[in-house]
Amino acid sequence: MTQRRGPYAKSAMRRDAILDAALKVFATNGYWNGSLEEIATEVGVTKPALRYYFPSKEELFTGVLERWDTLAFVVSPLDVSDPVEALRGLVRLTERNLSIPGVIALHTMTSIEATNPAHPAHEFYIRRYEFFRERITEILEGCERLGLLAPGVVPARAARSLGAVMDGLQIQWLTDSESVDLVGDVAHHIEGLLVPAAGWTE
C-alpha cells in the first residue's frame, strides 16, 4: 500500500519542484534573464499555476536563495559557544557545496548582479555578508579568549577575509574544477588563523 498524501504534502512537493526548476534556470541565465516561462515549462506547470505559488519573479527568486541558506545553516550552524567546531562547520559546508555546483553558481552569479542597488537581492546580500562577518568575528573572538588564535590575527579583518576566501575559491572552482582543492584550501586557510594547540589538523 502506498503512502497517502494529503493536499498539503502535494502542494509542498510542487513548491519544491518549482524551486528546483527556478534554481536551474536562474543559475544558468542569472536573475534578469531567467524567464518565468522557462521555469514553468521546466517544471511542467502553466504560468498562472506558477504565480499561485510565487506571485512575482522576485519572490520566487528570494525563495530559492532562502531555501539554500536554511539548508546551509543546518550543515554549518556557526555556533559561537564552540568556536573551533563552528570553523569545522565551514569546512563541512564547503564539502557539501562540491555536490551542488548549480546552487553555488546561482549564489555567485547573483551576488555579482546584486552589487547593483536596483537588484531585488541587493539588501539580501548586504544583510547576508553582514551576518556572516559578525558571526565569524564572534567565533574568532571566541578562539582568542581560549588562546587559540594565531598571534597578530585581528578577528574582524580575518572574518571578512574568510568569507572572501570561500567566495573567491568557489569562483576559481566553477571556472575550472581541477584548478583548486576547494575543501583543502579552505581548511588550510582556517588552520593559518589558529595556533597549533587548537588541534585543527589530526
Place this chain on the structure above:
Amino acid sequence: MTQRRGPYAKSAMRRDAILDAALKVFATNGYWNGSLEEIATEVGVTKPALRYYFPSKEELFTGVLERWDTLAFVVSPLDVSDPVEALRGLVRLTERNLSIPGVIALHTMTSIEATNPAHPAHEFYIRRYEFFRERITEILEGCERLGLLAPGVVPARAARSLGAVMDGLQIQWLTDSESVDLVGDVAHHIEGLLVPAAGWTE
C-alpha cells in the same frame, strides 16, 4: 600653438574612447547584454565605424580586459626576484582598484559569466587564474627561501587563497563600499603569511 596630431594619434584616441565606452556598458550589463549599439551611441560613432576598430563584440570585449590587465601589471609587476616587494605590489594594485570600481565590476561580473565554458572569455580566465596562481606560488616560495614565510604556510595553497581573498573582498566592497577595508584587509591577510622579520608593517 596646439600640438598637431597625426592620423595615428587620432585613431588611437578613438580606440581608447571606444574601450572606455565598452567598459562602461559591459560593466553595467555584462557581456551577453552589453550591446554594440549602446557602445556606439555612448562614444558617438556609427556601428560600422565601431566595427572598423573591433570587428566583433568578442574582440572588443577582450580588448577591454587586456587593456586593464596590462595596466595592472605596471602597478604590480609580480617580480619573483624581490618577493616581499612583489607582495607589496598586490596591496598597491588593490589601492589602485579603489579608484576604478567600474573596471572591478566588469572583471567580477565577467569572471562569473565566464565560468560557463561557452563564454568567449572562458579560456582567458582559466589562463588568468593559472598565471596568477603560478606567479604567487613562486613569490611565496621565494619568501620561504629567505626564511620569511610563516610556519605551516603551503605556497601553492596560499597562492590560490590570496587571489580568492582579493576577488572575494572586492565583491563585498562592490556590494557595500563601507563594509570592508579593502586595502587594509588584503594587507592584513598577506601579513599573516609572513614572519614578523619580513618587515611587512612599519
